[in-house]
Amino acid sequence: MSNTFKIVLVLVGLALVVPFVPGLIYPVFVMKVMCYGLFACAFNLLLGFTGLVSFAHAAFLGSAGYVTGALMIRFGNHPLGMPAAFAAGVAAAALVGLAIGGLAIRRRGIYFAMITLALSQIVYFLAVQFRWTGGEDGLQGIPRGSLFGLDLSSDTVMYYVTLALFAAGFLFVDRVVHSPFGQILQAVRDNEARATSLGYDTDRFKRLAFVISAAVAGYAGAMKALVFQLVSLNDVSLHTSTEVVLMTLLGGVGTIFGPLLGAGLVVGLQNYLATIGDLVTVVIGLIFIVCVSFFRRGIVGEFLHLRRRRAERHKRRPVRNATRDPAPAAEAA
Amino acid sequence: MAEHALVTEGLTKAFGGFTAVRGVDFAVRRHAIHALIGPNGAGKTTFFNLLTKVHTPTGGRILYEGTDITHESAAAIARRGIVRSFQISATFPHMSVRDNVRVALQRRLGTQYAFWRSIRSLSVLDDEAMALLSDVGLADSAEANAADLSYGRKRTLEIATTLALDPPLLLLDEPTQGMAIDDVDRIKRLIRRIAVGRTILMVEHNMSVVADLCDTITVLQRGEILAQGSYDAVSADPGVKAAYLGGGHA
Ligand SMILES: Nc1ncnc2c1ncn2[C@@H]1O[C@H](COP(=O)(O)OP(=O)(O)OP(=O)(O)O)[C@@H](O)[C@H]1O
Numbered sequence: 001m002s003n004t005f006k007i008v009l010v011l012v013g014l015a016l017v018v019p020f021v022p023g024l025i026y027p028v029f030v031m032k033v034m035c036y037g038l039f040a041c042a043f044n045l046l047l048g049f050t051g052l053v054s055f056a057h058a059a060f061l062g063s064a065g066y067v068t069g070a071l072m073i074r075f076g077n078h079p080l081g082m083p084a085a086f087a088a089g090v091a092a093a094a095l096v097g098l099a100i101g102g103l104a105i106r107r108r109g110i111y112f113a114m115i116t117l118a119l120s121q122i123v124y125f126l127a128v129q130f131r132w133t134g135g136e137d138g139l140q141g142i143p144r145g146s147l148f149g150l151d152l153s154s155d156t157v158m159y160y161v162t163l164a165l166f167a168a169g170f171l172f173v174d175r176v177v178h179s180p181f182g183q184i185l186q187a188v189r190d191n192e193a194r195a196t197s198l199g200y201d202t203d204r205f206k207r208l209a210f211v212i213s214a215a216v217a218g219y220a221g222a223m224k225a226l227v228f229q230l231v232s233l234n235d236v237s238l239h240t241s242t243e244v245v246l247m248t249l250l251g252g253v254g255t256i257f258g259p260l261l262g263a264g265l266v267v268g269l270q271n272y273l274a275t276i277g278d279l280v281t282v283v284i285g286l287i288f289i290v291c292v293s294f295f296r297r298g299i300v301g302e303f304l305h306l307r308r309r310r311a312e313r314h315k316r317r318p319v320r321n322a323t324r325d326p327a328p329a330a331e332a333a
Numbered sequence: 334m335a336e337h338a339l340v341t342e343g344l345t346k347a348f349g350g351f352t353a354v355r356g357v358d359f360a361v362r363r364h365a366i367h368a369l370i371g372p373n374g375a376g377k378t379t380f381f382n383l384l385t386k387v388h389t390p391t392g393g394r395i396l397y398e399g400t401d402i403t404h405e406s407a408a409a410i411a412r413r414g415i416v417r418s419f420q421i422s423a424t425f426p427h428m429s430v431r432d433n434v435r436v437a438l439q440r441r442l443g444t445q446y447a448f449w450r451s452i453r454s455l456s457v458l459d460d461e462a463m464a465l466l467s468d469v470g471l472a473d474s475a476e477a478n479a480a481d482l483s484y485g486r487k488r489t490l491e492i493a494t495t496l497a498l499d500p501p502l503l504l505l506d507e508p509t510q511g512m513a514i515d516d517v518d519r520i521k522r523l524i525r526r527i528a529v530g531r532t533i534l535m536v537e538h539n540m541s542v543v544a545d546l547c548d549t550i551t552v553l554q555r556g557e558i559l560a561q562g563s564y565d566a567v568s569a570d571p572g573v574k575a576a577y578l579g580g581g582h583a
């Protein structure tokens with residue numbers, strides 16, 4: 001059993017008891033963290049493990065939310081409505097990802113990021129224009145339907161279903177990172193020219209990574225649409241695309257658990273500081289500045305780095321002229 | 334089979350108005366160790382970049398084993414068996430030394446797109462990766478991050494990674510540049526050993542390495558071939574002497 005799997009088991013174990021201790025922590029809050037946590041993991045698959053900066057992730061989150069929501073509003077009563085609408089949402093996000101990624105991948109660095117941004121603005125524009133997305137109002141009162149006969153309108157049932165969906169999605173991302181494909185992605189991130197010279201079509205790897213990342217972001221978006229029973233323009237907005245960058249960097253880019261922790265922190269601050277209104281964004285901004293100034297690897301990244309340094313001091317290594325690595329170190333497998 | 338593994342005809346690369354490689358007609362005999370030398374800025378790296386499609390030629394043709402590969406992609410050329418090393422060392426810095434080699438071996442499994450498979454499916458390659466590392470004297474650093482290796486060992490790792498593909502044609506861009514003398518000797522012995530059954534084209538500034546290893550030498554100057562032949566013939570060439578004195582080279 002891998003360490004990741006063990007930690008996921010512990011987290012799921014803790015989450016299982018949440019509905020039994022009312023007042024300690026709200027199940028709705030935990031569900032929100034799970035949705036955004038998975039969203040950030042999807043983003044991290046690109047930034048941390050492929051080396052691509054995307055400003056289009058809200059477009060994937062939102063388009064899946066809209067598709068799942070609109071289908072549930074029409075076919076929510078059907079016994080297979082929920083799984084079908086969920087799958088359709090994920091597929092829609094993957095297709096949007098294929099379109100945006102396919103166009104952007106021809107460019108490098110900042111140009112890549114700017115193209116994803118421009119294309120995601122088109123998705124936003126379409127969400128405002130289309131009738132089926134509800135325009136300015138978005139989709140409200142989305143029915144949750146049922147899954148395998150379980151009525152999801154109960155918050156407790158929805159909570160456990162969300163937990164299962166989250167665990168599956170999280171372990172999927174972990175598998176992609178630790179797969180033969182994930183190895184090549186890391187090689188592309190580390191040194192694209194070298195990966196090409198070994199015979200790998202790096203653009204194809206980046207495109208597939210982009211589609212997988214978009215699909216997982218869509219998976220989180222479909223979850224979110226069902227949990228909150230609403231989808232709004234905020235879900236496809238640039239604000240959401242930048243928030244996921246912040247969550248990922250805060251928790252630790254290129255680590256497995258960092259994005260989840262970052263999402264937990266940001267969502268937590270937003271919830272518990274809601275009383276100070278718009279000042280929340282200032283507080284989060286300040287935390288972000290402190291983080292990138294003093295803990296460039298993010299919280300989980302710094303932790304892993306310290307642990308590795310300690311381990312190295314215990315075991316003298318047969319290497320000479322050790323050089324400092326300039327980029328955040330990837331989490332050990 | 335033709336006598337030559339690699340042939341270029343009128344190969345040309347212009348960057349805007351500046352022509353870095355100009356009409357180079359060139360051939361490497363199969364299983365030879367062929368040196369490409371010339372003063373700084375002569376166009377040697379650019380020539381390698383053309384052969385491996387880092388740059389697209391603006392004119393001329395490249396033939397590999399008689400096939401025109403001028404218009405193939407960089408990755409496709411590598412899959413044909415033309416694999417290069419880089420002038421500035423090229424490793425995957427955040428991967429372990431062993432994983433660096435394994436990434437090259439992995440292509441053979443054909444699972445490079447298998448995102449649903451466990452990474453454990455790659456452990457069938459571990460023994461072979463370790464054997465390659467022992468071969469070049471890096472086995473003791475297998476678990477270290479490539480970024481933590483010394484410069485000389487990084488370059489050695491690059492050669493091990495290149496060898497993992499078992500390429501019939503190896504392009505080495507200054508494999509001994511910046512190395513201490515004992516590292517140079519080790520690389521020299523390594524190149525001689527791996528040259529058996531392969532063709533090697535190498536850019537090299539260290540003339541003792543060239544004299545010891547290479548059967549044919551091509552001298553490039555300002556993007557054009559200045560002289561070609563054995564070490565003795567080339568070093569006696571008055572044009573070469575002038576270019577090297579003029580170029581400020583030892
Ligand atoms: N991408 C590029 N754009 C414009 N000019 C370039 C480019 N790459 C190389 N050049 C120019 O082409 C010429 C040849 O460069 P190249 O790197 O091939 O030389 P070299 O023979 O490898 O030299 P060195 O011995 O210093 O490695 C140089 O004048 C260089 O400035």
Ligand SMILES: [Mg+2]
Nearest residue numbers: 377378379420
């Ligand atoms: Mg050069």
